Amino acid sequence: MRIDVLTIFPDYLAPLGLSLIGKARGRGLLDVRVHDLREHTTDAHRTVDDTPYGGGPGMVMKPEPWGAALDAVVARGGGAVPRLVVPGPGGMPFTQLLARELAAEPWLVFACGRYEGIDERVIEDAATRMRVSVVSLGDYVLNGGEVAALAMVEAVARLVPGVLGNAESLVEESHVDGLLEYPVYTKPPVWRGLEVPPVLVSGNHAAIREWRHGQRLRRTAARRPDLLHASEALGIEGLGTLVATAGDAAELGTLQRACWVSEAMANDSLDIPSLTESMETVRQGLGEWRTWVVRDSGRLVASVRGRVSPDDPQTWEIGRLMVAPDLQGRGIGRALLDFAEGAAPEGTTTLWLNTGRGSADNLRRYKRAGYRILAGEGRYPGTVDLTKRRRP
Ligand code: SAM
Numbered sequence: 001m002r003i004d005v006l007t008i009f010p011d012y013l014a015p016l017g018l019s020l021i022g023k024a025r026g027r028g029l030l031d032v033r034v035h036d037l038r039e040h041t042t043d044a045h046r047t048v049d050d051t052p053y054g055g056g057p058g059m060v061m062k063p064e065p066w067g068a069a070l071d072a073v074v075a076r077g078g079g080a081v082p083r084l085v086v087p088g089p090g091g092m093p094f095t096q097l098l099a100r101e102l103a104a105e106p107w108l109v110f111a112c113g114r115y116e117g118i119d120e121r122v123i124e125d126a127a128t129r130m131r132v133s134v135v136s137l138g139d140y141v142l143n144g145g146e147v148a149a150l151a152m153v154e155a156v157a158r159l160v161p162g163v164l165g166n167a168e169s170l171v172e173e174s175h176v177d178g179l180l181e182y183p184v185y186t187k188p189p190v191w192r193g194l195e196v197p198p199v200l201v202s203g204n205h206a207a208i209r210e211w212r213h214g215q216r217l218r219r220t221a222a223r224r225p226d227l228l229h230a231s232e233a234l235g236i237e238g239l240g241t242l243v244a245t246a247g248d249a250a251e252l253g254t255l256q257r258a259c260w261v262s263e264a265m266a267n268d269s270l271d272i273p274s275l276t277e278s279m280e281t282v283r284q285g286l287g288e289w290r291t292w293v294v295r296d297s298g299r300l301v302a303s304v305r306g307r308v309s310p311d312d313p314q315t316w317e318i319g320r321l322m323v324a325p326d327l328q329g330r331g332i333g334r335a336l337l338d339f340a341e342g343a344a345p346e347g348t349t350t351l352w353l354n355t356g357r358g359s360a361d362n363l364r365r366y367k368r369a370g371y372r373i374l375a376g377e378g379r380y381p382g383t384v385d386l387t388k389r390r391r392p
Contacts, residue, residue, distance in 0.1 A: 001029070001030055001031070001103075001105070001106060001107070001108070001157070001160050002030075002031040002032075002033075002082075002106065002107040002108070003030065003031070003032045003033070003107075003108050003109075003110070003153055003156075003157070004032075004033045004034075004035060004073050004082070004107075004108070004109045004110070005032070005033070005034045005035065005109075005110045005112065005146075005149055005153070006035050006037050006066075006069050006070070006073070006109065006110065006111050006112060007034065007035070007036070007037060007112040007144075007145070007146055007149075008036065008037045008038055008048055008112075008114055009112075009114075009144070009146055010034045010035070010036050012112075012144075012146035012147075012150075013034045013146060013149070013150065015150060016032050016034070016150070016153060020157075020158065020163060020164065020165075021153065021154060021157050021158075021163070024157060024160070024162070024163040027162070029160060029162050029163055030157055030160065030163070032153070035069060035072075035073065037065050037066070037069050038065070039069070040064075040065040040066075040068040040069040040072065041064075041065045042064070047062065048061055048062055048065050048114075049061050049062060049114075049115050050062050052116060056116075057116075058115055058116040059115040059116060060115060060116050060117065060118070060119055061113055061114065061115060061117065061118040061119060061122075062119060063118075063119040063121050063122050063125075066111065066118055066119070066122040067122060067125060070084070070109070070111070070122075070126055073109055074109075074129070074130070077107065080106070080107055081107075081129065081130045082105075082107040082108060082109040082130055083102070083105045083107065083108055083109070083130060083131045083132075083133065084108075084109050084111060084126050084130050084131070084132045084133070085102070085108055085109065085110050085111070085133050085135055085149075085152065086110075086111045086113070086118065086123060086132065086133070086134045086135070086145070087110065087111075087112060087113065087134075087135055087136070087137065087145035087148035087149055087152070088113065088117060088134045088135070088136060088145070089136050089137075089139070089140070089141050089142070090134065090136065091133070091134035091135040091136040092133065092134065092135055092136065093135075093136055093138070094135050094136060094137050094138075094148075094151070094152055094155070095175070096155070096175035098133075098135065099152070099155040099156050099159060100159060102152070102156045103156045103157075103159035103160055108156070110145070110149040110152070110153070111145070112144055112145030112146045112148075112149050113144065113145045114143070114144040114145070135148075135152065136148075137151055137152070178227055178330060179216040179217065179219075179220045179227070179331065180216060180219045180220045180223060180224060180227070181216065181219075182211075182212040182213075182215035182216050182219065183215060183219070185197070185200060189201065197211065199211045206368075206370055209368075210338075210369075213331065213334060214338070216331075217331060217335060242292055242293050242294065242295065243290065243291065243292060243293075244286055244291035244292065244293045244303065244305075245286070246283055246286055248286070248291075248293050248300060249279055249282045249283040249286060250279060251293075251300040252282055252286075252291070252293070252300065252303060252320075253277075253279050253282040255300055255301075255302075255303065255322055255324060256274045256275070256277075256282070256320065256322060257275060258324065258325055259274075259322040259323070259324070259325065260272055260274045260275040260322075261275070262325070263275070263355075263356050263359055263362075266356060266358045266359045266360065266361070267356035267357065267358040267359060267382055268358065269356075269382055271381075271382075272356070272380075273380065274320060274322075285305070285320075288307065289305035289306065289307045289317075289319065289320075290305060290306055290307060290343070291303060291304070291305040291320070292304055292305070292336075292339065292340070292343075294332065294336070299324075301323065301324045301327055301332075302322060302323040302324065302327070302332050302333070302336055303320060303321075303322055303336075304318065304319075304320060304321045304322070304336045304337070304339065304340045305318070305319050305320045305340075306318050306319070306340045306343050306344065308345065308348060309352065312350075313347065313348070314347065314348055314349045314350055315348060315349075315350045315351075315352050315387075316341075316343075316344035316345070316348040316350070316351050316352065316390060317352045317353070318337070318340045318341065318351060318352065318353045319353065319354065321333060321336055321337055321340070321353070323336070333365070334365070334369070337369055341390070344390050348390055349389065349390055350387050350388070350389060350390060351371070351387060351388050351389075351390050352385060352386070352387050353366065353371065353385075353386050353387075354378050354379050354380065354383050354384070354385050354386070355378075355383060355384065355386065356382060356383055356384075357378070357382055357383060357384050358382075363384075363386075366386050369388075370388045371386035371387060371388045372386060372387060372388065373385075373386050374386065374387060
């Protein structure tokens with residue numbers, strides 16, 4: 001990947017020679033070039049700023065040096081066209097998603113402004129020749145674009161294949177899937193009287209995965225609730241209060257149909273109770289099961305239900321675990337499953353659920369949550385039953 005940075009303070013970018021980015025440059029994975037904007041001035045004072053039209057405080061960066069500098073950089077691209085990133089507090093927020101998008105570009109040019117910013121026509125003119133993105137590091141004002149460019153180059157470059165020694169470390173990081181990372185620990189096991197959470201030294205990988213996922217949800221809810229869909233925060237905090245009533249039946253029935261279409265496709269059958277049952281049956285189910293619903297801004301977005309098995313008082317049945325299709329993949333379903341398991345009453349020893357034999361995604365999820373498929377046909381034709389021991 002090629003990265004050009006235009007600035008009036010080239011020395012500010014010296015850290016790009018250090019650490020992993022420096023090494024990646026040495027290995028030829030990154031071609032980083034820093035240019036002094038003043039090289040493209042034509043007066044003896046190498047002027048890059050002037051007073052603003054319309055009056056007001058401060059100075060504005062003149063368009064001519066910027067135009068010439070960009071032309072010169074592009075001219076050395078052998079016909080390729082870069083994507084221009086202009087750091088600015090009024091730009092789109094820089095996020096991990098954008099970092100990923102930028103990491104897929106072969107060539108980025110960063111234009112670091114100073115003073116009150118760059119004459120707007122520079123951006124207009126560049127946009128006729130290349131893709132331009134004004135990008136903000138956050139809702140605060142820096143003195144110049146260099147710190148922002150450093151941060152963005154680092155976040156982008158570490159996503160370029162080969163830059164990080166261990167690509168695995170990119171998988172579970174904060175913001176990768178919208179959640180923050182779980183807390184991490186290393187030796188010694190006790191430090192200043194503080195112990196490492198026992199599950200991490202248990203050697204039980206399923207339990208560790210479960211603990212870490214819970215920590216990610218908890219930490220995100222506590223520190224960055226804005227990142228969590230409100231329903232996800234509810235999934236761990238206040239779900240118990242949201243027991244469904246008959247008034248929820250119509251929305252539950254609608255959500256069921258939306259959620260079970262994919263099951264119909266996976267099992268090549270439309271004959272699935274959740275998909276076909278009448279509103280009356282949904283209402284009846286509310287009487288036979290304890291059903292919890294998750295609402296976000298009034299909208300019913302997820303639900304699960306549980307009951308002690310009518311045939312076996314030691315079995316807690318979990319059913320109708322559903323998350324609106326547009327909100328799947330955010331951990332809501334997992335949080336709901338944890339919740340429904342936790343709602344199993346004293347005296348039950350087995351957790352039970354049922355899914356389509358062809359529902360590969362569900363089967364994978366349930367297996368990951370510790371369930372095992374029972375041999376033979378499940379409760380309904382074309383389904384399998386799954387169970388796991390309830391932890392007291
Ligand atoms: N007058 C500008 C405004 O209010 O939008 C602020 C100019 S700021 C003092 C000077 C330069 O710092 C900007 O042109 C930009 O390059 C950089 N800068 C400041 N805050 C930034 C932020 N939050 N994200 C990215 N770049 C920023």
